[in-house]
Amino acid sequence: NTEGRCKYLSGFGNEFSSEDPRCPGSLPEGQNNPQVCPYGLYAEQLSGSAFTCPRPTNKRSWLYRILPSVRHKPYTAMHCGNLTEKWDEVEPDPNQLRWMPFTIPKSSEKKVDFVTGLHTLCGAGDTKSRNGIGIHMFTCNTSMVDRCFNNSDGDFLIVPQQGEILITTEFGKMMVEPNEICVIQQGMRFSVNVFGETRGYVLEVYGAHFELPDLGPIGANGLANPRDFLTPVAWYEDREVATGYTVINKYQGKLFSSQQVFSPFNVVAWHGNYTPYKYNLDNFMVINCVAFDHADPSIFTVLTAKSSRPGVAMADFVIFPPRWGVADHTFRPPYYHRNCMSEFMGLIKGHYEAKEEGFQPGGGTLHSMMTPHGPDRDCFEKSSTALLKPERVADGTMAFMFESSFSMAVTKWGLETCQRLDKSYYQCWEPLRKHFDPNWRPSKQ
The missing domain is CATH 2.60.120.10 (Jelly Rolls)
Known part of the structure; x- marks a missing residue:
């Protein structure tokens, strides 16, 4: 030893x-x-x-x-x-x-x-x-x-x-x-x-x-x-x-x-x-959706540090490992959302499905509580038109999340000193365009 x-x-x-x-x-x-x-x-x-x-x-x-x-x-x-x-x-x-x-x-x-x-x-x-x-x-x-x-x-x-x-x-x-x-x-x-x-x-x-x-x-x-x-x-x-x-x-x-x-x-x-x-x-046994919709990321929790409030974590360690995606009639990547929890994400290796380019191994993202986030434009467009068949998700990738019920404060080092902050991050959502059609009607089968 x-x-x-x-x-x-x-x-x-x-x-x-x-x-x-x-x-x-x-x-x-x-x-x-x-x-x-x-x-x-x-x-x-x-x-x-x-x-x-x-x-x-x-x-x-x-x-x-x-x-x-x-x-x-x-x-x-x-x-x-x-x-x-x-x-x-x-x-x-x-x-x-x-x-x-x-x-x-x-x-x-x-x-x-x-x-x-x-x-x-x-x-x-x-x-x-x-x-x-x-x-x-x-x-x-x-x-x-x-x-x-x-x-x-x-x-x-x-x-x-x-x-x-x-x-x-x-x-x-x-x-x-x-x-x-x-x-x-x-x-x-x-x-x-x-x-x-x-x-x-x-x-x-x-x-x-x-x-x-x-x-x-x-x-x-x-x-x-x-x-x-x-x-x-x-x-x-x-x-x-x-x-x-x-x-x-x-x-x-x-x-x-x-x-x-x-x-x-x-x-x-x-x-x-x-x-x-x-x-x-690699030993994590993935539980996932096999019918429709996108399950909440809590199903990928490896470890939790509980708070005094039942069901609310001081911190969760969550991973997004390789797995199969099979959900029908579903936008399969993570959905757009705002959350009462704070989410810090890191990438160990590979390419995260919701942001394949800007999110890199050894970097990180922080989406504070109630700050909206979700897939970038390229991911949205690709997944909205994809042929839905069973497919491997996140092969060669391991992303993780530190999720917390605390409202996170970023240090001076994180915002200024380290000089690694990507000030253009918000721009990955700027190309999202309106698809609304008031004349849309459900197609007849």
Whole structure:
């Protein structure tokens, strides 16, 4: 498992356990916190929920480590770069927004790792009250060396778009490739290795954890299957760092750093239901319309972070994978609509059916709540006259959506600094022409 490519435990929402094969029997038997742990390890609990949460929502794991995480120097404030929670930097913008692919810095010009390459694009809410989300891009070209990241504010759902990332966590390693996602939950320390120019998207949620959506009338099977979510096998390193190991902590929207003299990835064994995990989007079981009309995109939800209002998500992660389109008497692409949710879309690969040209891999769009959007003119004209027969949709493509009940604020970086904003986006709808005919009558069959 040293390369993070194999030997994962599978499952989702269940109790897992793992121990590094170099130390057989390192998991205590019969109790979580014995007076003396095997191999002289320290027992440490990582809690992702209140102690008194109902059993189905209680999240915690026990880690058995060489030294406890409490042994570090005091945290001090550090430069946050373009990572922010300042939602009032610029005036609100209700327009349809589109960004061209975000620029990846050249390693020959500047070394940028995952943390320094995080850029907040938009978000809402507040980390202090534990209610909100942030959407970030990461563009980097170098691995984190003797540095790890810890998010005290919430969960990271990471969507690589270009380049593999090898994520080392306290629980073990995960290799995550484009067309896969991973979730690093609140409080878990991790480091990211890259193998060249790398880019991707991050959805951060404060105050909730991601879970599988309820299936309702769909029944027992469909969408993302629990057995396809993978958690890492325990792996440890017993390594002292004389020059200091930096632990970076995101806390109340700011970054802080602390020094310690040993690697934080010193967990020999662990068990629990609060773990990092990954998922291959190719495993998604698509549910779709087989008669007429275009079903709502909620049928493509992979993970959801629920709000306190039943049926309303703080954030949904939705994908638009390859599938068959068979609906009769139907305009098959996404319909024109306005929505009480905010929709950020990204493209991992391919060409999105509703906007085949302007929407590019590594870029994004934001359609804020009640801002109208839908297919461009070319898509509308083509699909309105198409011969309706069974056809493959989105072959070679993977688009996704971060959908939220929050009204999103775009950062100054997103609107001004990054210089990737496509100010001509609105023009893709300008050629739409009137087809209204007051003399139209239904044809006789």
